[in-house]
Amino acid sequence: MPTSAWTPTARLRGLKPVWLNNPKVWRTEILAGLVVALALIPEAISFSIIAGVDPAVGLFASFTMAVVISVVGGRRAMISAATGAVALVIAPLNRDHGLGYLIAAVILAGIIQIALGFLGVAKLMRFVPRSVMVGFVNALAILIFTTQVPELRDVPWAVYPLLVGGLALMVFFPRITKAVPAPLVSIVILTAITVAAGIAVPTVGDKGELPSSLPVPGLPDVPFTMDTLTIIAPYAFAMALVGLMESLMTAKLVDDITDTHSSKTRESIGQGIANIVTGFFGGMGGCAMIGQTMINVKVSGARTRLSTFLAGAFLMVLCIVFGPVVSDIPMAALVAVMVMVSFATFDWHSIAPKTLKRMPAGEITVMVITVVVVVATDNLAIGVVVGSVTAMIIFAKRVAHLAHVSAVSDPDGTTVVYSVTGELFFASSNDLVGQFDYADDPDRIVIDLSAAHIWDASSVAALDAIETKYVQRGKTVEIIGLNDPSADLHGKLSGELTSH
Secondary structure (H helix, E strand, O other): OOOOOOOHHHHHHOOOOHHHHOHHHHHHHHHHHHHHHHHHHHHHHHHHHHHOOOHHHHHHHHHHHHHHHHHHOOOOOOOEEOOHHHHHHHHHHHHHHOHHHHHHHHHHHHHHHHHHHHOOHHHHHHHOOHHHHHHHHHHHHHHHHHOOHHHHOOOOOOHHHHHHHHHHHHHHHHHHOOOOOHHHHHHHHHHHHHHHHOOOOOEHHHHOOOOOOOOOOOOOOOOOOHHHHHHHHHHHHHHHHHHHHHHHHHHHHHHHHHOOOOOHHHHHHHHHHHHHHHHHOOOOOOEEOHHHHHHHHHHOOOOOHHHHHHHHHHHHHHHHOOHHHHHOOEHHHHHHHHHHHHHHHOOHHHHOHHHHHHOOHHHHHHHHHHHHHHHHHOOHHHHHHHHHHHHHHHHHHHHHOOOEEEEEEOOOOOEEEEEEEEEEOHHHHOOOHHHOOOOOOOOEEEEEEEEEEEOOHHHHHHHHHHHHHHHOOOOEEEEEOOOHHHHHHHHHHOOOOOOO
16 A cells, blocks of 8 residues: 555545555654654754854754755655755855855755746756666765764774674664664664763764754845845855755655655755745755665655654754753764665665676766766766766767668669668768768769658758759759658758858
């Protein structure tokens, strides 16, 4: 029985989703939200440090982003919060101009994301090939792991057995029961051990002071002038693009994991709304948080908006009500959770020798380039763009060689018929002109395109050039077999692409 959708009957009758009457779903969603909230706290504090703001700014952003996106987002169970990618983009703005300008940029970025959503930017996701998606996932897993490495350097020796114990609990506890998420059990047990035994190890509290009250709405403390807009616009645009790229890629990943569809346009607009709200509440903005989404969806099994909403709500409750207890959670417990997420996220099948032997070299190249660029730049968006462009270049190069020309002469020697087969576009049409025998052909030439398709102006220009070369020698050319789209494009552009 689906736990995250409306049944057709419920849609017709306006009833509530079927999972609302399912206690098992409620338990899964509530516990998943709690685990994600615990994992969000140190991450949000760390990203606040990267952005150069107070830890409360990152925590408030994670709270408002998760709560708002749970209502307006297009992908159920996906977690949005303060992220490292956004922190890196806006850090220079905060350093040079202050927090007020950062908040204003967050609001403007949200407006830009809404505009891009209505313009259909989400449709560009169809141009991201599978090899880039696999590279994205594998790079994500590597980044999740590498971000945990600093937590294991220059630390007391007790951190390492705690880490091993946490990993062991998450591996073996599900064999006993899956009623309670193994990461939550691991966090609780390791915290109890360190507190009861008085073991001195780095804790969540060492990352920064937790907020003691809810955020309050307000306007950014900046002059509302064109100078301000000029300063914040480049950062806002960069933040909007990076945030949308990571959010849409994450949504696509969750679609694949859950075997469900989501509205990418709604997600784009929802990200914008969430960032606007976050800005007015003094947060640093954010986007989909891939690691925490994997905890929610893949590790904890959440499938509805409830887990996303509760992740944000629990975050504030943990900070405000249970701050002293949360501060005692050992970082080793949260590192163990993220290491397990990294291992589960990596697509191990993609690097299996059997898979690599069967995979085309171009596909492997695209996957490797995507991984290398993401890891080198620490930016998933840049890696996806570079990987997609590489895939397009390889595809164009491959298709360019699929256009073939063969000639058949009539028995009387007065006509020659050239049959063109394949896809004609800017890459393949460049070689087309050189495949005709202009000097020795008879007076009448027929070019049969019934097995070809014209895609662009470059192909029309190539056909015009062929016809011109024959006409200059006093010969006639007839083009036949054009399908309707090709004939329409050829009719519009033929003879109009050159000035002589």
